[in-house]
Amino acid sequence: MLVPVLAALNGRGQDNKAVPIPVHDSIYAPHNAHDKEYVFDASKELDLIDVIHEIKDKHAAKRVDTSTQSLKPHISAVPAAGYTLQTGFAALFVANAAFYTVRDPEENISSILTSLTYSQRNQIIFPLQSTIWTRDNKYCFVSDWRYLKYPSYTYGLGGYSSFDDQYTIDYYALRIHQTLLRKVVTNLYAGVGYNFDYFWKIQELDPPGVTDFQKYGLTTTEQASGITFNALYDSRKNSINPQGGEFANIIYRPNFTFLGNATTWRSLVVDLRKYITFPKGSENILAFWNYDWLTLSGNPPYLMLPNTGGDPYSNTGRGYIQGRYRGKNMVYAEGEYRFQISHSGLLGGVIFANAQSFTEESNTKFEVISPGYGAGIRLKLNKFSRTNVALDYGFGSNGSGGFFVNLGEVF
Secondary structure, three states: OOOOOOOEOOOEEEEEOEEEEEOOHHOOOOOOOOOOOOOOEHHOOOOHHHHHHHHHHOOOOOEEEOOOHHHHOOEEEEEEEEEEEEEEEEEEEEEEEOOOOOOOOOOEEEEEEEEEEEOOOOEEEEEEEEEEHHHOOOOEEEEEEEEEEEEEEEOOOOOOOOOOHOEEEEEEEEEEEEEEEEEEOOOOEEEEEEEEEEEEEEEEOOOOOOOOHHHHHHHOOOOEEEEEEEEEOOOOOOOOOOEEEEEEEEEEEEOOHHOOOOOEEEEEEEEEEEEEEOOOOOOOOEEEEEEEEEEEOOOOHHOOOEOOOOOOOOOOOOOOOOOEOOOEEEEEEEEEEEOOOOOOOEEEEEEEEEEEEEEEEOOOOEOEEEEEEEEEEEEEOOOOEEEEEEEEEEHHHHHHHEEEEEOOOOO
16 A cells, blocks of 8 residues: 655646647557547546645646657656565555657657655665657667665465465675666567576575575575577557557577576566557456466576566466565466546546466476456546556465555556
């Protein structure tokens, strides 16, 4: 659960001057006169920034989107207090920026997301993630950097692990993932990258006897260094809150010993998403997500094994604590229905269901399916970038459940 402390801070990208209000938000400007998928009337939208402005000054001029003319970003920021299953109570500051790099409504919107969290369990979480598009969407630079001090729960390997297996592992972590993609044809990209993951001061706190981590190979440091080969298809106009389109991302990562790894191992991630307007003509969205994380050969470090919530945005497995399940291979599917509650767009809702499965260490088979489901609300933080504060409650099997918080949509 997240409670905004200062409600919302708005950066550059809007102008309160008394000029005509555009009918189309620049982020969703149509590709042509017949393309209605991304069109909406920004003048009829309301967000938390509008609410704050009205509280301060009831006669304030309406905000106008000027991002395509000035290239100034839409910045959304929320100081907050919250609670999640993995962190307990936490204080955090979360922000994102959405912007164009050139004055061209055909260009995809670029985005930067960051946050700083300090939790009740003495965790420090500092990610910086960005997707930057160049002119004509010719190149895309994708970054995922993060620093963690992360005492957290783990439960062992495979789908048969139980809550009774819970204990704490403590570690520091540094991640530097960088990818460069080049357009092949419209919406299709190919590229290469380099991923570096380093974990240090790893220790188990009060383990319940001999653990799966110890059997797998417990060490005080772990390192993963790999080149990545990437294929991306993305027809969405806005990754923060897609209103249509499709997304497919395939990442093959060989980790060779000459790059500093203890052993050679290879992994494959397949990330597929689709967004459908339903009913047609509304702003309600049916969204579908498939995320498969596979070990093709070798033995990844324990902390690099596929796990619940281990995707780049820690969003798989709503209904379960992060790290609840772990194994060499993971398959995951989720569906979500996003709908407006208030006509102004300030308040929305979602219902969702998901399922995850991990291979067993003993026989490499998928034997257990762990379902999750739940509902949540959406508060429109910035109507121009369409950034929502997402507050969800998810349920899992065997009494699992809790709050899940995002700035922007879960996928």
